[in-house]
Amino acid sequence: MNYRGRFAPSPTGLLHAGSLVAAVGSWLCARHANGRWLVRMEDIDPPREVPGSAAAILSALPGFGMTADEPAIYQSSRIAAYDAAFEQLREAELVFPCWCSRSDLAATGGIHRDGHCIAPPDLHRAPAWRIRVPDECIAFFDELQGSQQQRLREVVGDFVIRRVEGFYSYQLACVVDDAWQGITQVVRGSDLLDSTPRQIWLQRCLGLPTPGYLHLPLVLDSDGRKLSKSERSQEIDPSNPMHALRRALSFLGIAPDETAVYPLELLEVALRQFDPHQLTQCSDHRVA
Structure with missing residues (x-):
């Protein structure tokens, strides 16, 4: 089966260090397997969405050297x-x-x-x-x-x-879309590790395939909170991507090349030494 992976952010803010780690980790796994890397915007919780963040995240990714192999899909169009x-x-x-x-x-x-x-x-x-x-x-x-x-x-x-408001849960939407997109491996943050059994149960109930799973380290703030939930979420500047990319690679246990000039060059050098089986055993990382 041809490998198909995905990066699936929620539009609750701009791209930050934690979501960049998830994007880079999923991109590396897909490219290592000579597979396809997709992007899905999980925009099914309107009360939590930040206006403009979906477009900002999607426009930022190419600046970090990552371009999806297919057009991004929006869960809001999949009701x-x-x-x-x-x-x-x-x-x-x-x-x-x-x-x-x-x-x-x-x-x-x-x-x-x-x-x-x-x-x-x-x-x-x-x-x-x-x-x-x-x-x-x-x-x-x-x-x-x-x-x-x-x-x-x-x-x-x-x-x-x-939910009472009529919104579908993350668990259901994720399962339906992973199957529809033919995702063969889900690479995401370890905060979603305990969601996986619920998703496997839904897959069984709906007669859908179960992909492989790989849960990456979380990036935490200095107080030990998940970065996306922190007031100091360290939103990153797409106009100056190299520092953030090198930090993301370091979080994943990959020594970043210090001579690369462009984001894609940096990622391609990392890809040559990348082995998903040799990723740093998942432990969450704090940033100052």
Whole structure:
């Protein structure tokens, strides 16, 4: 099977050091495999979006030497596909409407494990929709993190796939689009490692293939917070990409070439020494 990888940012701000690491890591893996590298804008959560950030991220990537092999897709244009997946799950009776409030779930730490809503139906407001999860262990092998397993029912319970507002969850949209784009390996930050069992369960329910996974180190601020959630998110300047690119390569355990003049030249030199099996074993990195 021909390798197909992707970089899938959310338009919640400009490109920063953490998202650049994810972009570079996914680009290197795709190019190392002589595969294709795609870009997908995960813009299905309008309340969290920052106007103009999607266009800014897409326009910045070529300046860092990375050009997608196919036109970028926007999840906001894929709602019909998510509707179809949702209907498939509903017809199979794998999902249920839920009016539970936080107080309803307080006794279980916010985790829903009943397979049905425990609150009375409220016909005056829309429900969220949850997918039932099995009382079994979902196991997978991560190319960097090694063997992983999660007992879905205990850890996350019946999770939401369509919110009260009608927005589809990241989990559902990601699974549907990875299959539609033919993604063979998902390379992303380790903050999404615990999302993978939920996505594998959705793949099984929808009859979709499960790609390979490789979760990269996170870039943290000096207080240990994920950089994208930090007030000091260190947005990077696309007009001066070399310093940021060298730092991204260093985070991935790759000694950056100090003589390269252009971003693509720097990446091509890194690619010649790159081996995904020799990436630094994932540990998060702090920046000042």
